[in-house]
Amino acid sequence: MIRLLMFFLMLALPAKAEEIVLGLSRDQVAITATFEGSDILVFGAIRREAPIPDKSELGVIVTVAGPDEPVMVRRKDRRLGIWINTDAVEVDAAPSFYAVATNAPMRDVLRDVEDLRYRITIPRAIRSVGAQVSDSGAFTQALIRIRAGSGLYQVLEGAVDLEEETLFRTAITLPANLTEGDYEAHIFLTRNGRVIDEYITTIPVQKVGMERWLYNLAHENALIYGLMSLSIAIAAGWGASAAFTMLRR
Amino acid sequence: MQIYLPIAEVSVNAFLLLGLGGIVGILSGMFGVGGGFLMTPLLFFIGIPPAVAVATEANQIVASSFSGVLAHLKRKTVDLKMGTVLLVGGLIGSGLGIILFNYLKALGQVELLVQLCYVVFLGMIGTLMFIESLNAIRKSSKAGRTVPTRRKHNWVHNLPFKMKFRVSGLYISVIPPVLVGVLVGVLAAIMGVGGGFIMVPAMIYLLGMPTKVVVGTSLFQIIFVTAFTTMLHATTNYTVDVVLAVLLLVGGVIGAQIGTRIGVKMKAEQLRILLALMVLAVCGKLAFDLLVQPAELYSLGAGGHS
Numbered sequence: 001m002i003r004l005l006m007f008f009l010m011l012a013l014p015a016k017a018e019e020i021v022l023g024l025s026r027d028q029v030a031i032t033a034t035f036e037g038s039d040i041l042v043f044g045a046i047r048r049e050a051p052i053p054d055k056s057e058l059g060v061i062v063t064v065a066g067p068d069e070p071v072m073v074r075r076k077d078r079r080l081g082i083w084i085n086t087d088a089v090e091v092d093a094a095p096s097f098y099a100v101a102t103n104a105p106m107r108d109v110l111r112d113v114e115d116l117r118y119r120i121t122i123p124r125a126i127r128s129v130g131a132q133v134s135d136s137g138a139f140t141q142a143l144i145r146i147r148a149g150s151g152l153y154q155v156l157e158g159a160v161d162l163e164e165e166t167l168f169r170t171a172i173t174l175p176a177n178l179t180e181g182d183y184e185a186h187i188f189l190t191r192n193g194r195v196i197d198e199y200i201t202t203i204p205v206q207k208v209g210m211e212r213w214l215y216n217l218a219h220e221n222a223l224i225y226g227l228m229s230l231s232i233a234i235a236a237g238w239g240a241s242a243a244f245t246m247l248r249r
Numbered sequence: 250m251q252i253y254l255p256i257a258e259v260s261v262n263a264f265l266l267l268g269l270g271g272i273v274g275i276l277s278g279m280f281g282v283g284g285g286f287l288m289t290p291l292l293f294f295i296g297i298p299p300a301v302a303v304a305t306e307a308n309q310i311v312a313s314s315f316s317g318v319l320a321h322l323k324r325k326t327v328d329l330k331m332g333t334v335l336l337v338g339g340l341i342g343s344g345l346g347i348i349l350f351n352y353l354k355a356l357g358q359v360e361l362l363v364q365l366c367y368v369v370f371l372g373m374i375g376t377l378m379f380i381e382s383l384n385a386i387r388k389s390s391k392a393g394r395t396v397p398t399r400r401k402h403n404w405v406h407n408l409p410f411k412m413k414f415r416v417s418g419l420y421i422s423v424i425p426p427v428l429v430g431v432l433v434g435v436l437a438a439i440m441g442v443g444g445g446f447i448m449v450p451a452m453i454y455l456l457g458m459p460t461k462v463v464v465g466t467s468l469f470q471i472i473f474v475t476a477f478t479t480m481l482h483a484t485t486n487y488t489v490d491v492v493l494a495v496l497l498l499v500g501g502v503i504g505a506q507i508g509t510r511i512g513v514k515m516k517a518e519q520l521r522i523l524l525a526l527m528v529l530a531v532c533g534k535l536a537f538d539l540l541v542q543p544a545e546l547y548s549l550g551a552g553g554h555s
Contacts, residue, residue, distance in 0.1 A: 033492075035253040035260060072550040082539040084361045085548070142547035176251065176260030177296075211255040218256055218487050226483030229308050229491045230476055233498055237315030240502030244320075 019047045020187050020199040029174060029183075029205040037176040040064065040203065042101075042185060043169035052165055059102065059109025059190035060160045060168045061120060064203070066097030067181030068127075073139040089139040093127040096179045098147075101156035101170045111193035118188065118195060122153055151175040180205055256490035257301040263496055265295065270309070270497040274504020277313045278320070279512040280449065280464065280524045285310050285442030285475075286367070286531060288497070297493065304482035304489045305497070310443045310475040312498035313505040314468045320509040321465030328416035328462050331426060332469040335448070338427040339474045342434020347481065350439050364535055366440050371532035374450050378525035381454075385518045417458045417466075425456060434474060443471040446528055453521075460517040 025041030042062050052058075071094045077086040100120060102109050110120060119125050122144055147153040152175065160170040182202045189197040207215055218225045252263045269291055273284035285306050292302035321327045353362055410423045429451045437444035445467050452463045483489040512520060 031253055033253055034251065036251045037260070074548050074550060076543060076546045076548070078542070082361075083541075083543055084539075139547065142545075143549060146545065146547065146549055176253065177258065179258055207255060211253060214255045214491060218483070218489070218491075222484040222487060223480075225491070226480045226489065229483060229489050229494060230311060230479055232491065232495060233308055233312035233479075234315050236495070236498045236502050237312040237317075237505075238319065240316045240506055241319035244506040245323075 017048065017050050017053070018189060018191075018196055020189055020197050021045045021047050022187060022199050022201065024185070024201065024203070026203070027201075028203060029178075030208040031178065031180070031206065031211055032208055033211060035176060035178075037178075038174045040172045040174060040185075041169065042172060042187065043167075044187065044199075046166050046168070046189065048166075053191070056192045057104070057108060057190075058162070058165050059104060059188075059193070060162055061103075061109060061186075061188040061190065062099075062101045062160055062170050062172070063120060063125075063186045063188075064097070064099045064172045064174075065095040065125060065184050065186070066179060066205075067183075068093040068095055069179075070094075071143060073143050075139065075142070087139075089136050091126060091140060091143060094143060094147075095125055096181070097152050097174065097183065098122055098125055099154040099156065099172045101154075101159040101172065103158065103160035103162040103168065105157055106155075109190050109193060110188075114190070114193060114195050118186075118198070120186075120188065122155065150177065152177070174205075178205055180207060252492070252496070254297075254301075254490050254493050256488065257297050257305075257493060259296055259298075261295060261297070266493065266496040267500040269295075270500025271504040272500075273497075274313050274501035275508035275511070276504075276527070277310075277445075277501070278317050278505035278508020278510075279515075280445070280508075280520065280527075284313065284445075284501075286371070286440070286446055287527075289442065290531070290535075297490075298488075300486060300488045301490050301493070304479065304486060305493045307443075307475045307478040307482060308489050308491075308494040309497040309501055311472055311479060312494075313501040314443065314471045314475065316502040316505045317468045317509055318465060318472060320506060321468065324465075324513070325416070326461050327465035327469050328414055328458070329469065330412070331414045331417055331419075331456075331458070331462075332466045334412070334423050334426045335430040335433075335466070335470045336473050338430020338432075339434040339437075339444075339470055340477060342431035342436075343438040343474055343477060344434075345431070346435040346438025349435065363440055364539060366436065368532055368536045368539065370436065370440075370447060371528050371535070374447065375525050375528035375532055377454070378450055378521055379529065382518045382521040382525060386522065389518065417456075417462050419456070419458065421456065429455060430470070437474055438478070443475050445471055446524075449524070460520070464512065 022042070022044035029038050029040070071091045072088055073091060074085040074088045076083045079086065100122065106121065115121050115124050123140065126140055126143065144153055156170070160168055162168045183205050185201050185203055187199040188195050206212070250263045251260050253260045269288065273288045276287065277284040288309070289302055289306050292306065293299055318327060411420060412423050413420050429448070433444040433448050433451065436447055448467045448470065449463055452458045452467065453460060458466070479489060
């Protein structure tokens, strides 16, 4: 029934005049022991059935988002002469990483209504409801400020190269302090600030090799992992002692 | 060389970690403190998540203390009997401490309590040790040579269950050492350290043990308390990062060996005054952080339903 409804809806919609064809420099990111961050090149073309419509601004917006997770934001205040955490707001879901790149200033390529609907800019990508503090906006701003400071949230206005209104490309830098999960890349095509096409693809970010093995062991066989850590510690302590005794002889 | 830590999920410079481990290891060997009260704040500073820093630090202390104890055992400066008595108290104490810690966590503000604990205890111990060792040095330089003084008899010596501690040259009741162990265990669990910096002065001033024996005995006790803590963190919070631990302990064990040798060559008073200064410096830094308005008033923590 739903499928049928969807089918009719599809028919009712006008055929897309412009569509995104996409390529990625890598379709997954492997975190190894020497991982120092990674660049992802997002590139593609706009396929058209009709000639380029004139007198309207074409916009390309690329976003890459890490998995959503709840975050506790705490604020310090002075009590009895010392600075302590007083208020806290829990942000229900904030992406662990978020980068948004555009080919022109944000206000030229995206209308507020569309931003609200597709949750494109950083403040919109963060979901915070039911905060009990009056100025909860300040907490969300602080979250964005702190994450932007460590390169986890990036606003890259004008970082998308658009050539001949057809070919586009941009590079997104993933920092070294990444969390694992499925990262989502969204590419939006806009005309006069309205989204006319959207393309979604996932980029899995995963630990591999020794990193993967240790992480699994720590979570699945915690007792064995703990004992292993302790034996390494004891062995290293003994080894150093023995080595120094040898050296002194 | 950057290296990605699997549990902490951050990338850090391997040589920085080796260096930190080495410096803290030297101090650990010299003074018989685990070095946790220095290393844990340092790890926060380079961006390791606090939960991982505290748990991994416990594991690293096991290694540096074990290395230190072996060096002390060779010189017969470990009172195994006293160490065991202290350990019994220590394990009881850390069990109690973890219960208390979880209770305070439920109330919130556990972070503040930890910091206040650091400031109060480090400040108290640092000041006491500093004054005492200054007096000792002044006395010895006036007299030209240290005059052996008779150990004072206080209330400690009038308690039941007396036991002979040959290595320490003591014949005292087991009650004070067990109580010292319990107290240190509680504090160690709350503050996430081995507790050597409280244990060492307590052994010197409360139990009247000779300084040379104190260091080895303290290290001996710390091994077991921190091993217990490591296992607890590994099985309940999954926050022990073995890669981070290995990097820290490679530097740490080498440092501890060097430190122990430096410690032997120095006079007890000098050793104590240095430890006192270090304790006061850390205390001052923490107090400063509490009193001065921080640059960033907001901080991020893991959400979820706690």
